[in-house]
Amino acid sequence: MSEENKSVSTTGHQWDDEEGYPLQELNNPLPTWWLYTFYFTIALSIVWWILYPAWPMSESATRGTLGWTMHTQLREELAAAKQGRAVYEEQIDSMSLNDIVKDSGLKAYAESAGKAIFGDNCRPCHGQAGQNNTPGFPVLNDDDWIYGGKLANISETINNGRGGIMPIHLESAGGSFSEAQVNSLVDYVMSLSGMDHDAAAAAKGKALYNGDASCYTCHGNDAKGSLKGKADGEEIDDSVGAPNLTDAIWLYGSSRDVIYKTIAYGRNGKMPAWGEGFQGFGKQLTPLDIKKLAIYVHGLGGGQ
Known part of the structure; x- marks a missing residue:
């Protein structure tokens, strides 16, 4: 801003260049829309503090007038998800393995759930998706089966376990x-x-x-x-x-x-029982879990 223009407010900072022309810093007001937006965010934060948990205290925090917590939301979402799965769970529980795989929707659901069960319980020995490379634990995605690769065979293996004995000859x-x-x-x-x-x-x-x-x-x-x-x-x-x-x-x-x-x-070699006569390393699987797991293993690529 030139020195002659005195009608505009400045910050008071001034720099002179080598030729003696002053350079001043303007002090223009903030745009009205920006200023009101800023005020609105302040008002919104006050409302938020009132409605939701916000301020930490010695043993907990202010709870807010809505009584909302992340734990409550999680429980509600889990309950909704469980309710959404219930229709599939009831059908799988009441149907035979062979009938389940004939229904594409039920089969897809069982395979998805079985994959999670496999990851939690079976992957340490049989590897990701049954692609095991550790001696003594069979690969599950080929068609080489010792006790049979039909759904009933796989279900029996998971439920009751297997105990293979090769005798000593020397x-x-x-x-x-x-x-x-x-x-x-x-x-x-x-x-x-x-x-x-x-x-x-x-x-x-x-x-x-x-x-x-x-x-x-x-x-x-x-x-x-x-x-x-x-x-x-x-x-x-x-x-x-x-x-x-x-x-x-x-x-x-x-x-x-x-x-x-x-x-x-x-x-x-020993395959532990995960159902009846439980010998697993985590929690005992329910008959419903075993059905879903058998369908997942059967679908890995080698099922008969």
Whole structure:
């Protein structure tokens, strides 16, 4: 502002440039709309302080005339969500697993709820979405099943648990066979899935497999496992849980050392029961939870 213009209010600050022309800072008033907006926010904050919890006190805070709290709102929202789920929960509870998956809406709801249950209880052992890479815990998104991949099989596994027992074979560990005999069994098992092996030892192992070691009674004469194989022409009970030895899918690993350890010292894998006879690590699952979880696992990609 030039020095001659005295009609406009200034802050009193003045700077002179090198040529002696003064530069002054104006003191223009705030725009009316902005000023009233500012006053409105002050009034609104006072109303807010009256209606809602606002000022902290020694043991609590002012509660406000509406009595609102975040805890109350949360409880109301949870109750509303529960009420919204009730129609699905009642239908799933009263229907069979096979009928549930025929209804696309119910199936989608069950899979979504089952995913949450899986994350809370099953993921530590079986991995995210069943994609496990830890030896001893089966992958759940392929089609390799030990006890069966139908909805009823999966539900039974979750509810009652499973206890797979591979007996000890090495004589020094409590079994009935020498080191050489155990190694011949190892070579035969490796030959079944096309792995490098000693052919002469594998031939001896095959004789043991179908003879004194009686491996065929669980794994079948063709080593296809208790679900697909037969022992002397007879079906094997599905509850045996003997794996297929010909598909190159390994629960504990495929190296010679791991296979030797399995045959020589046995295995005692255990899937805890999450329903009846609860042996889980969190809370016992309800029959409704087990239904939803079975449908989720079945839908991971390998369900039969």
